[in-house]
Amino acid sequence: DTEVTQTPKHLVMGMTNKKSLKCEQHMGHRAMYWYKQKAKKPPELMFVYSYEKLSINESVPSRFSPECPNSSLLNLHLHALQPEDSALYLCASSQGFSNEQFFGPGTRLTVL
Amino acid sequence: QKEVEQNSGPLSVPEGAIASLNCTYSDRGSQSFFWYRQYSGKSPELIMSIYSNGDKEDGRFTAQLNKASQYVSLLIRDSQPSDSATYLCAGTIYNQGGKLIFGQGTELSVKP
Numbered sequence: 001d002t003e004v005t006q007t008p009k010h011l012v013m014g015m016t017n018k019k020s021l022k023c024e025q026h027m028g029h030r031a032m033y034w035y036k037q038k039a040k041k042p043p044e045l046m047f048v049y050s051y052e053k054l055s056i057n058e059s060v061p062s063r064f065s066p067e068c069p070n071s072s073l074l075n076l077h078l079h080a081l082q083p084e085d086s087a088l089y090l091c092a093s094s095q096g097f098s099n100e101q102f103f104g105p106g107t108r109l110t111v112l
Numbered sequence: 113q114k115e116v117e118q119n120s121g122p123l124s125v126p127e128g129a130i131a132s133l134n135c136t137y138s139d140r141g142s143q144s145f146f147w148y149r150q151y152s153g154k155s156p157e158l159i160m161s162i163y164s165n166g167d168k169e170d171g172r173f174t175a176q177l178n179k180a181s182q183y184v185s186l187l188i189r190d191s192q193p194s195d196s197a198t199y200l201c202a203g204t205i206y207n208q209g210g211k212l213i214f215g216q217g218t219e220l221s222v223k224p
Contacts, residue, residue, distance in 0.1 A: 033212075042200055042214035043156065056211065090155055098144045098204045101212055103155040 003027050004104035006091050012110045021076040021107045023091030032074040035090040081111045118201050118215035127224050131188040135201030145184045148200040191222045
């Protein structure tokens with residue numbers, strides 16, 4: 001059983017839609033992450049939240065907007081995405097920056 | 113030079129053999145290293161973490177870290193077809209706030 005949950009598992013959206021991805025961790029971790037992964041590539045870091053504050057933003061386009069309502073929840077709001085944004089979006093959490101990161105099952109996003 | 117490099121493979125071994133996966137890193141300040149297993153279409157699953165020089169064993173898996181030579185390896189003994197997956201080496205880079213840097217992944221195929 002994964003202790004990092006993500007919803008939805010699959011999402012299909014048009015380029016004018018607004019949608020949100022949700023992530024919750026049940027391990028009492030203080031850092032949470034969003035990654036984007038394309039086929040046959042490693043995960044690419046998008047955002048890092050530590051103690052509910054954005055600490056690293058890897059210059060991600062503004063059509064991706066993260067939100068951290070509390071230490072166990074992390075959302076990713078999506079607006080006006082492009083077809084090239086289609087990918088597997090992964091959430092992860094860790095106790096601290098040098099500790100193991102545990103990944104959720106991911107959301108498979110398709111932008112039409 | 114990439115910060116974390118892996119042989120991209122694919123690596124093919126017969127069932128029951130030892131699979132050896134290797135990874136090198138460029139930043140001597142790197143602190144922690146991790147091996148993730150990723151099945152096709154699934155999220156990365158942490159299988160080993162190693163923080164200090166030497167070997168660490170967990171069941172059929174042994175991780176080795178040599179900070180002087182800047183390499184990390186993963187040995188899988190008695191390989192099974194269920195071990196067929198992509199293995200991602202990752203390290204936290206001290207001078208990047210502990211950001212997790214992934215290698216490109218090595219695809220392992222275990223033939224019955």
